[in-house]
Amino acid sequence: MPLGIDRSHFYEEKVKHIEKSNRVKDERIGSLETENAMLYLKLAQLRGALQHTRQESIEIHEQFEDESRFRKSVAESACKFKQELDNIKKDMQSVQSAAKEIPKQFNEQVQHANSVVQRHKMAFQSQSSSLSELQERLAHMELTLHDELRGNIRVHCRVRPLMDFDRGQEDMSSFGRQGAKSEVVVHFVDDENVCVRTTKHNKVFEYERVYDMTETQNGLFDEVQPMLTSPIIIGYNICIMAYGQTGSGKTHTMLGSHKNEDYNPTRETHPDEGVIPRAARELFRLTSEKQKGTHTVEVSVVEIYNNDIRDLLSHDPNIKHDINTGQDNSISLPTIISKQVDTVYDVMCLVQHGLHTRRESATMVHEHSSRSHLVVTLTVVSPAPSFFSKNSAPGDTTPRDSKGRSSSLSSSGSMPSGSMWQSNDISTNSAGQAVIKTKLQLVDLAGSECVGMSGVKGQALRETANINKSLSALADVLGALAEHRAHVPYRNTRLTHLLQDSIGGDAKLLILLCVAPAQRYITESLQSLGFGAR
Numbered sequence: 097m098p099l100g101i102d103r104s105h106f107y108e109e110k111v112k113h114i115e116k117s118n119r120v121k122d123e124r125i126g127s128l129e130t131e132n133a134m135l136y137l138k139l140a141q142l143r144g145a146l147q148h149t150r151q152e153s154i155e156i157h158e159q160f161e162d163e164s165r166f167r168k169s170v171a172e173s174a175c176k177f178k179q180e181l182d183n184i185k186k187d188m189q190s191v192q193s194a195a196k197e198i199p200k201q202f203n204e205q206v207q208h209a210n211s212v213v214q215r216h217k218m219a220f221q222s223q224s225s226s227l228s229e230l231q232e233r234l235a236h237m238e239l240t241l242h243d244e245l246r247g248n249i250r251v252h253c254r255v256r257p258l259m260d261f262d263r264g265q266e267d268m269s270s271f272g273r274q275g276a277k278s279e280v281v282v283h284f285v286d287d288e289n290v291c292v293r294t295t296k297h298n299k300v301f302e303y304e305r306v307y308d309m310t311e312t313q314n315g316l317f318d319e320v321q322p323m324l325t326s327p328i329i330i331g332y333n334i335c336i337m338a339y340g341q342t343g344s345g346k347t348h349t350m351l352g353s354h355k356n357e358d359y360n361p362t363r364e365t366h367p368d369e370g371v372i373p374r375a376a377r378e379l380f381r382l383t384s385e386k387q388k389g390t391h392t393v394e395v396s397v398v399e400i401y402n403n404d405i406r407d408l409l410s411h412d413p414n415i416k417h418d419i420n421t422g423q424d425n426s427i428s429l430p431t432i433i434s435k436q437v438d439t440v441y442d443v444m445c446l447v448q449h450g451l452h453t454r455r456e457s458a459t460m461v462h463e464h465s466s467r468s469h470l471v472v473t474l475t476v477v478s479p480a481p482s483f484f485s486k487n488s489a490p491g492d493t494t495p496r497d498s499k500g501r502s503s504s505l506s507s508s509g510s511m512p513s514g515s516m517w518q519s520n521d522i523s524t525n526s527a528g529q530a531v532i533k534t535k536l537q538l539v540d541l542a543g544s545e546c547v548g549m550s551g552v553k554g555q556a557l558r559e560t561a562n563i564n565k566s567l568s569a570l571a572d573v574l575g576a577l578a579e580h581r582a583h584v585p586y587r588n589t590r591l592t593h594l595l596q597d598s599i600g601g602d603a604k605l606l607i608l609l610c611v612a613p614a615q616r617y618i619t620e621s622l623q624s625l626g627f628g629a630r
């Protein structure tokens with residue numbers, strides 16, 4: 097710079113420039129300081145963040161360690177479980193193989209148990225069959241003893257109550273009074289004696305049992321039942337018959353009180369029912385105690401009218417039937433209908449059917465007087481004891497001895513002595529097995545009135561004559577049996593012939609004498625009581 101030139105301006109300019117530059121620098125310094133402060137702030141933030149991250153890292157690390165520990169324990173547990181699972185699998189395999197054995201072992205045990213049961217069953221069966229054989233033998237011995245003491249024919253007497261029709265034409269005021277025709281002259285004395293007392297008569301009759309006027313149907317059957325039960329179990333034929341004059345109570349005793357055509361069988365037991373339904377009930381009770389299917393019962397219903405046998409179950413009852421006598425003296429009616437029955441109701445329906453057909457005709461005595469003998473036969477078909485099968489081949493026609501006993505059986509020595517089957521019908525059933533047929537014959541006889549008293553003529557007279565003839569033949573047969581005569585005139589009438597094997601031989605007969613108590617029947621009552629006393 098030339099001397100003398102004012103340098104102050106220059107310096108001023110320079111100062112200005114420097115000041116400006118300083119200001120710029122200051123500004124720069126300010127901005128840098130701001131920036132620095134910002135950076136400090138940022139740094140502080142970053143330090144904070146770092147601190148936080150470190151903290152998090154520590155926590156994560158701790159979590160990681162926890163997790164690792166947990167995983168380790170889980171792995172250990174898994175390992176333990178796996179081991180247990182393996183053990184369980186092994187156990188299961190052994191259980192499975194044992195389970196496979198169980199049905200086999202169970203079957204073996206069942207088979208063993210079955211064979212034990214079977215053995216016990218057979219032992220029980222043989223014991224019960226020997227027990228029932230023993231019981232039958234005992235019953236047989238008791239019966240034999242009883243028979244030896246009492247014989248095969250028993251007579252019971254029933255005196256019926258005075259009935260309204262006993263009054264006849266009398267005034268109501270004199271009904272039953274002393275001296276009147278309706279006066280009671282037949283008196284119950286005690287259980288075994290009955291007496292007829294009038295001005296002319298004073299006679300006592302003794303029977304095995306006497307029933308008074310108040311005796312119920314039930315009470316009467318209680319007395320009848322024992323002599324039915326034992327014989328039928330052990331195979332004796334039985335006959336129960338009601339005998340007495342017209343209107344004396346035969347039908348009441350045998351069936352119950354009702355007019356025949358009104359007889360209405362019911363499934364219920366009726367207190368009024370008579371011997372036929374009660375005996376049938378007893379028979380079914382006895383057969384139901386036997387092994388199922390071994391015993392069957394058949395029923396037939398016939399009447400003997402004017403000495404002809406009419407099948408009351410047939411569609412044509414007018415056909416006459418012949419009696420067949422077997423080589424063993426067994427009696428059968430091969431052409432009549434015999435129906436298998438299972439209940440008392442079945443029996444009574446068939447009896448009712450028969451009753452509708454039964455001939456009745458009115459007499460002066462009693463408007464429902466039966467003019468024929470009614471015979472209801474219940475046949476029990478049962479297996480023959482083993483000794484029959486061994487000694488008697490099916491269809492065996494070996495002749496029988498005079499007692500109706502098969503000679504092969506009686507000489508073999510294997511049949512129990514005094515056996516009860518000799519008079520029974522031994523035959524073979526459809527399966528070829530030997531069977532025994534035991535008969536229970538229940539008979540409602542026709543009225544035994546005198547011809548003169550009944551005031552009958554013509555056809556009715558013939559009926560009455562036939563009735564009286566057959567009843568007198570019955571008296572002859574019973575007389576011959578009671579006196580053990582060699583010849584018994586069974587064949588004199590169809591009634592006695594038909595009943596031959598259930599009243600003669602070893603068969604058991606019960607006569608129920610029915611007596612009307614009024615004086616007007618005294619002749620008939622004395623005749624009936626005399627019949628029973630024979």
Ligand SMILES: Nc1ncnc2c1ncn2[C@@H]1O[C@H](COP(=O)(O)OP(=O)(O)OP(=O)(O)O)[C@@H](O)[C@H]1O
Nearest residue numbers: 256342343344345346347348353464465466542543
């Ligand atoms: N013990 C009794 N108790 C009550 N009533 C009786 C008794 N016996 C008989 N009777 C009655 O007497 C009447 C005649 O009896 P039932 O018909 O039984 O005589 P029956 O002897 O059978 O006569 P028939 O020979 O004419 O047939 C009937 O009405 C019956 O109900």
